[in-house]
Amino acid sequence: MMKPSMLRSAVSRCSQLSRRGYATNPVPERKVVVLGAAGGIGQPLSLLMKLNPLVSSLSLYDIAGTPGVAAAVSHINTRSEVVGYQGEEQLGKALEGADIVIIPAGVPRKPGMTRDDLFNINAGIVKGLCSAIAKYCPHALVNMISNPVNSTVPIAAEVFKKAGTYDERRLFGVTTLDVVRAKTFYAGKAKVPVAEVNVPVVGGHAGITILPLFSQATPQANLDHDLIQALTKRTQDGGTEVVEAKAGKGSATLSMAYAGAIFADACLKSLNGVPDVVECSYVQSSVTDLPFFASKVRLGKNGWDEVLGLGTLSDFGNQGLENLKGELQSSIEKGIKFANQ
Ligand SMILES: NC(=O)c1ccc[n+]([C@@H]2O[C@H](COP(=O)([O-])OP(=O)(O)OC[C@H]3O[C@@H](n4cnc5c(N)ncnc54)[C@H](O)[C@@H]3O)[C@@H](O)[C@H]2O)c1
Ligand SMILES: O=C(O)C[C@H](O)C(=O)O
Numbered sequence: 001m002m003k004p005s006m007l008r009s010a011v012s013r014c015s016q017l018s019r020r021g022y023a024t025n026p027v028p029e030r031k032v033v034v035l036g037a038a039g040g041i042g043q044p045l046s047l048l049m050k051l052n053p054l055v056s057s058l059s060l061y062d063i064a065g066t067p068g069v070a071a072a073v074s075h076i077n078t079r080s081e082v083v084g085y086q087g088e089e090q091l092g093k094a095l096e097g098a099d100i101v102i103i104p105a106g107v108p109r110k111p112g113m114t115r116d117d118l119f120n121i122n123a124g125i126v127k128g129l130c131s132a133i134a135k136y137c138p139h140a141l142v143n144m145i146s147n148p149v150n151s152t153v154p155i156a157a158e159v160f161k162k163a164g165t166y167d168e169r170r171l172f173g174v175t176t177l178d179v180v181r182a183k184t185f186y187a188g189k190a191k192v193p194v195a196e197v198n199v200p201v202v203g204g205h206a207g208i209t210i211l212p213l214f215s216q217a218t219p220q221a222n223l224d225h226d227l228i229q230a231l232t233k234r235t236q237d238g239g240t241e242v243v244e245a246k247a248g249k250g251s252a253t254l255s256m257a258y259a260g261a262i263f264a265d266a267c268l269k270s271l272n273g274v275p276d277v278v279e280c281s282y283v284q285s286s287v288t289d290l291p292f293f294a295s296k297v298r299l300g301k302n303g304w305d306e307v308l309g310l311g312t313l314s315d316f317g318n319q320g321l322e323n324l325k326g327e328l329q330s331s332i333e334k335g336i337k338f339a340n341q
Contacts, residue, residue: 027079028272031057032264033098033140035129036105037084038065040250041145044257045104046073046082052261054268055080061094062105063087091129095136100267102174102260103129106146108251109243115148115206116331122146123155123338130156134163141170141267141303144282145260149173149205150328151335153282153292158339169303172267173282175205175294176259177252181238182212185231190221201235201280202295202310202321204331209324210236215314228316270299283307290325292332 032049036042037060046060050073058080060070070084085094095101106122109115126146133140138160146152153173160166178201187194198218203211212235214228223231234241242252263279270277282294285307296308313321 027054027056029056030054030099030268030271031059031097032080032268033059033061033095033101033137035061035094035101035103036146038062038069039104040108040253041104041256041260043069044254045102045260046070047076048257048261049102049264050076050078050080050082052265052268053079054265054272057097058082059085059094059098061085061091091132092136095132095140098133098137098140099271100143100264101133101137101140102143102145102264104145104256104260105129109147109239110248110250111244113243115239116151116334118147119151119334119338122148122152123335126152126155127159127339130159131163134160134165138163138165139167139170141172141271143172143174143260143264143267145174145256147205148331149175149282150209150292150331151338154332154335155339157284157292158336162339167303168284169300169305171283172263172297172304173205173292173294174260174263175201175210175280175282176263177256178205178210178212178235178238178294179280180255180259180262182214182217182231182235185234185238186214186217186221189227189231190217190219190223192219192221200296200311202293203324204282204292204294204328206331207236207327208320209328209331211317211320211324212236213311213313213317215317216311225316232316232320266299271301273301278308288321288325290328290332293328 032055034046037046060066066084066086070082074082106125144153182199182201183197187197201212203209266277266279277299278296281297285293287295297304298306
């Protein structure tokens with residue numbers, strides 16, 4: 001068991017590391033909101049955001065269960081003040097003044113379901129939450145986790161357009177878990193230290209729309225085609241692997257909380273002026289002929305500054321790109337149509 005003194009020194013080490021490279025001192029005030037904070041992702045993500053020294057105010061919202069989560073998290077002796085909000089009548093207060101809103105609200109998959117099977121429930125949840133964001137914190141960066149991400153991000157864009165608050169640079173689909181998985185699986189096969197690995201993952205966040213570019217992975221390793229094919233399939237099926245292992249009790253929560261915390265931290269750093277923060281994310285894009293697409297994006301003080309191109313693709317990568325376009329396009333259209341009904 002970890003002793004309290006060890007945990008304190010880990011948190012302090014973490015905060016020292018995080019402060020390195022920050023352009024401003026003292027660290028600016030930043031409010032982060034988690035919508036769906038009492039859920040399987042929401043709880044560990046709230047914990048990780050409480051450990052982030054860049055957060056000064058942590059607002060935890062859910063339709064139920066937030067007072068308990070907020071009470072527990074609030075006892076942790078780190079910088080941020082924590083407030084829990086429960087029920088729609090408190091949503092406005094939860095959102096007011098937000099710099100970043102992270103959305104893991106909605107139902108998860110059960111075995112046999114695709115992410116698109118969640119559309120009927122989650123599309124409405126996301127639409128409602130985004131309407132409130134447009135009203136109460138129109139300038140916040142939105143980190144969309146709720147599935148199907150390929151459709152929920154276009155839904156959010158349409159809601160913001162209708163409200164007259166849309167700024168494409170502030171809307172992000174969180175695909176970091178695909179990158180986290182690709183890095184882990186690659187390191188295992190390439191026999192390289194996982195902490196040094198980078199793998200861009202492009203496309204979208206469902207099945208074949210998840211396209212890891214192992215030909216661009218670093219450190220480079222001479223993996224044969226069969227191995228790259230197997231790694232690609234495992235990354236694309238990573239979510240399903242967890243859904244099946246959980247056997248009806250939901251989908252990835254802990255690794256998603258980790259991935260969500262990494263992405264939110266990148267947003268916080270760039271808001272605070274740290275240059276050249278680059279992460280993969282599903283955003284409005286002109287990198288392909290699809291209106292939304294995940295690729296590396298350079299973050300800045302006002303959201304993403306630049307959507308980076310795909311680099312040189314292998315034949316396998318090119319084929320994967322062609323194969324994903326139909327599915328991704330129809331998921332985008334489905335989201336846009338729903339938002340405009
Ligand atoms: N982007 C990704 O890589 C990724 C990874 C894992 C899971 N997910 C998705 O994240 C979502 C959440 O997964 P989970 O495992 O945390 O599910 P969960 O059921 O454990 O938690 C969801 C939470 O959302 C809350 N909620 C429902 N309606 C709400 C509303 N209108 N406002 C606020 N909160 C509301 C619920 O009360 C619950 O606490 C799912 O859609 C899942 O598919 C995405
Ligand atoms: O697979 C899921 O349904 C959840 C999530 O999208 C994941 O990739 O783990």
